[in-house]
Amino acid sequence: MKKKKEKAKTAAGQKNSRSGLRGLGISQAFELAGSYRQAGQTQQAANIYQQILLKDPDNAQAYSMLGILAGQTGNMERAIQLTKKAILLEPDSANFHYNLGIMLKERGRLDEAIASYRQAIARKPDFANALYNLGNALQAAGQGAEAIACYRQVVAIRPGHAEAYNNLGILLKETRRFAEANSCYRQALSISPNFAEACSNLGVLLQEMDQLDEAEACQRRAIALKPELADAHYNLGIVLKKKGQLDEAVNCYQKALSLQPDAFEVLISLGNALNAIGQLDEALACYQRVIAESPTDHLAWTNYLLTSQYAPVPAAAALFHSALRYADQFEAPLRKNWQSHANSPDPDRRLKIGYVSADLREHSVGYFIEPILAHHRKESVEVFCYYNNRQQDDFSRRLAACADHWTPCEEMSDEQLAQAIRADQIDILVDLAGHTNGNRLLVFARKPAPVQVTWLGYPDTTGLTAMDYRLTDNQADPAGKSEQWHSETLYRLPNCFLCYAPQPDSPAVVPPPATATGRITFASFNNLTKVHEVTIRAWAAILRELPASQLLLKSTQSSCASVRNRLRLLFARLGVGQERIHFANFTKSFAEHMELYGSVDIGLDTFPYNGTTTTCEALWMGVPVITLAGTRHVGRVGVSILSAIGLEEFVANSEEEYVQRALSLASDANRLCRLRETMRARLAASPLCDGPGFTRELEGAYRAMWRKWCSSR
Template sequence: MPKKRSTKKKKSTQIPYPKNQPPLNTLQALERAMQYHQAGDLQSAQALYHQVLQAEPNQSEAIHLLGVIAAQVGDNQTALDLIQKAIQINDSIPNFHNSLGNVLWSQGKFTEAANCYQRSLALNPHFTEAHNGLGNVLKEQGKWIDAADSYQRALCSNPNYAEAYYNLGNVRREQGLLPEAIICYQRALALEPNHFEAYYNWAIALMKQGKPAEAVLQFKNALALAPHDIEVHNHLGIALLEQGKPAEAVDRFQRAIALNPDNAEAHYNLGTAYDKRGKLTEAIASYQKALTINPNDAPTHYNLGIALHQQGHKTESIAHYQKAIALNPEHVEAHNNLGIILSEQGKLTEAIACYERALALNPNYAQVYNHLAGVLLNQGEIDQAITHYRRALALKPSFTTAHTGLLLALHYVEGLEPTTLFSEHQRFNEQHAKPLTPSSPRHLNDKHPQRRIKLGYVSPDFRQHPVAHFIEPVLAHHNHTQFEIFCYDNHGKTDKITQRLQQSVEHWINCVTLTDEALASLIKQDQIDILIDLAGHTNDNRLLVFARKPAPVQVTYLGYPNTTGLTTIDYRITDQYRDPEGLADELSTETLIRMPETYYCYRPYDDTPPVNDLPAHQNDAITFGTLNNYVKLNPKMLTLWAEILQAVPGSKLLLKPSNQILNDPSARQAIEKQFMTVDIQPTQLILEEITPSPSHLKSYHQLDIALDTYPFNGGTTTCEALWMGVPVITLVGQTHTARMGISLLSTLGLTELIAHSPKDYVELAIKLANDRAYLQNLRESLRDRMQTSPLMDGPSYTHHLETAYRKMWEKWCDLS
């Protein structure tokens, strides 16, 4: 906080005590004592004041000044007693009342202090220090206008009084009048260049103006005058953090801690700086140290909760969020973040309660609406989720995360017109991407069409994630004589898959801490020729990097089942099944590039379980099922599945959603009730909670037939089912999301598993359920069929992809 200051002692040359001096009279002794006092020699001054009083016990000025010395050394009670005694002797001296006001002000007795200053001014209306003192009292009482008036009166009495300018600056800052405050600090410094607090509070005002670079200069000026001031080091560190210089900030906070190891604020700030640098272990240690000093600081518990969450320590994180809330029940962000963790744990009902508490505290908190929408989507409440995404965008139109969430959610709406969905993607481009797009992007890349091409892949999913199953065969089989590979990893954690992928490429850049602008600049610096987005409108995408057009050719591929809507992305990779010619071209801002054999090239887990015997042989009944996300299970699918179960006696339906919804008892009960509305009883359901990959594949040992979802087919789940020997029945629609099944099954020559109408879907499931010989034969042969198909032919697939890349590059070279 800005430092408070009322008066500032003027230094003068110290007068030595003369040798062989004749005895002083009382007046001379008093004058000599005052000279010592002004020079800062309090001990000599005090001795002479006492000599004066021995000669003249009621000398009011000597008594008064002894009181001032007592105040200077922190003995306020003695100061009060002495100054009040001086006033009793002579109450007509303005300075006595002013000094008494100063002591009372320092004790926080503002009303009594104000009375003293007013008495002083009644005796001398032009008493500068009394006007200043009264201003200090009024400022402490929050009476900004009256305080400013008092300081201005002080300046009318003495236009060269630096302290009044300084104090007036503090009032103007509190009033939000930052330019006026800065002018006051500058005037104070013009009169008194060594006014440390004026530099300090000038810097604070600049910070409030959002000018951290200018603030850094003034904090450094303050440090030149007071190099050991902890608060300045602290605030300088904060300014450096806001400048995006966390390494320099760490140094400042460490200096503050060296000056005072028990300064909790410095440890807290150091934790924040480490957090900004991605050094979570060090950040956690700093926050924990701050809490050993001040265990009841809600912001520290909150920040520690964030860091622990980022490290995956969810239980400990929850404890600190809860402590932050206990200390500050109105801590909106803590309620929000607690909801996020509970959602990740599958405790959806508790998460919703946290979000609702946050919204009760702040109904206009866009981020909470976004997170609440995500939970509702996981529960299958698609319409409610869309409503909340739109509410978040209404509150914060620039909220790209909510907008991408909305776009993904719209894919689950059964019956939504493809043109409507396309328009929503175009709206994203107009609102978020187009303002960032250069009117005439310049690329200085060498335009030789046959040279080695630099490819840049951008993704948050270079790890155990569905996307990794399909990008790994590509990275593993690139022709490195023709292509130089860069991977821009937008995720903070690595795993075994990440490490494996890193070995396949020349350049690996973790870009999670880079802003979109900084990442775009880095990509231009790397002279990437073709930049490939692998995320689309999914979590942690970097589409706004692509909006800046850092590479001459830009492509979207693999991670998202639709157009991005961005006019700066030139191509979208697909195949003839997912996006047939004449059906999809007009609904994509990108030019569609159709792979000749398959859109996907699949790499299963290394340690997948073996294919087992047909479960129906042992159960003497068919088990249908799906491992797709619950949000894909809309009322239409439930109705179709009910028809299938009713037509196949003794059959059951296994559900193992790939999120944690079944971890929540309330959500599980809601699911059972939802199925009962279509006459599927709980006894016909097998509900399994999510398990870690790849152990989740063991659930396929219970399945005879997998039922695909519609209008959002399975992708990775379909590949996994087929790999485990389980046939998948798919229902085909008009959009990419409703045609993923036809693409995969057609690639494997399993067109008999493709239904083109709901009626066909039901009849096909019943037909397969009654042909166990076919199911057994397919179960035994599916894995071999996949391994020998284009779906798992990494070298051929990558060659086709590289051919497409080369043609894109040649076209750009030709047109440039």
């Protein structure tokens, strides 16, 4: 009988919700509706609120509750209209304005949401939840400084608000206030020790501070707390990749993707890790998937185009086609907005030259641009540097001191930076990145300067019609061989396309190690992604002919077990024992890195993608380098460098010739000693290291480009 009575009572309640309040007062009706809401019976609750409005048409609370129910059932537009009705009836209700803010933010109407939260706070200044949600909306709208102020108010009002401390930490980290961010994350965890997201965010901060062991521990703890947290798996992958544990990084990225399959950022990072361990096809497949599903993902295009350059048999036509597809995707929609340039078309006036790069720091691009910035003639050019990176080091400060103007621009949108360049009235804008990390090609696609040039950072065409020239030389890009694969006009400098400035703290040259050990040590300090089976085939042929010789490999991938095992296995298949293949670990300082060349007799260049910085470093340390001339720029950098210093004899034109030149040099101990003793002086006296002379040639190129533009006005 008891069960029957309960059933009858429920039926009576449902009847009340449909047919009227049957004598219930307004407060009792709200209580009844509340019980329905708690039981998940939203329609019954809505019926009650509607009956309340029949009895009291101006009941603001009923409209508000109907709005909340509409939002919970997915009808957000109706929820917004009902809540606005409640506000019209009771404009001083902080809660109503707060609820409207939540609904508007859910619909992506951030400006309106921010205004509603502010209305709530104006009526209730200590409304912590409204302040917290206002901070979230401001953060989403890119108003970080105001969001920080909101979160600070929240934790002042409610010191136990762990989420506010976490979000405050995120914004402080973004503004490089690492100590404060660290404190916020730790405060969040002291309040809520199982707050997995805060633990993972602390790990991200520690990783950026290069405290990698602590960062790894944080990510592993976050995963233990919340195994389904995809971000923690992804962030652990980033830490492990930075530590050189590439196999483990791949596993982490794959786990993150299993939890969040449409996380394109993770898929790109997986591609980068696969690229690093030599799985180029798999890496390219990752980028292609992102591009297929999100064609405007610029980072995916950047990685796809760059990684394509590492292919063992790169096809110029296919690479060019990919670059043109990139331009069709990103540049074509912008062309209609290109503006005319108001620069004075005086062919002989002082020129404003702008350099755009994320690598104006201790980086290969920084090494090659330093002598140019140091030797630009102030009476001829005014130098503007647009630095697209937050990282500051002694090298970046040195470069900044050489420039007339230094503009950090990482925080600027592409349109903002383009407008800044127009406002600076730059005459010739020079891209130093191409399709590499941190590029601002979408600024160049807006054509903010009358003459635009790409140089140094990338060995191929950008694909952009807005890019007028690509700087190169006759050795790296022989005339008539590659013009058809460029959207730019190739401008060939008279000697070498780059200028090397040896670092002042380079160690002294030491005698060839073979003079003491009696065995030749060959080496390559290049990115191991450049080492393909065809490369190993040539290297193995050399080692087989000299059974006592050994090979030393050094790169950021050297510590990865799968990379070492893969390479050793390839050598073993070609008759070279693994005991002859050695890997050097990462060196903490530039001086340590350069000192390692003292253990090398002969450098072996990679092909079909040559080294650049590593070749110059080896030569400066007295180590001769054997290179194989390819058909494209990536495979002819070694030709350019060795020709610039008068050592064309170390340039081979076939794989067989490459092997023979290495063997011939290895058999001539006196020649090795003479080269060791004279190489540094040879470089210093060559066009490769002639900073003033190279800069004059470069300024001459800029002047010729400028005059051509002026003549077209």
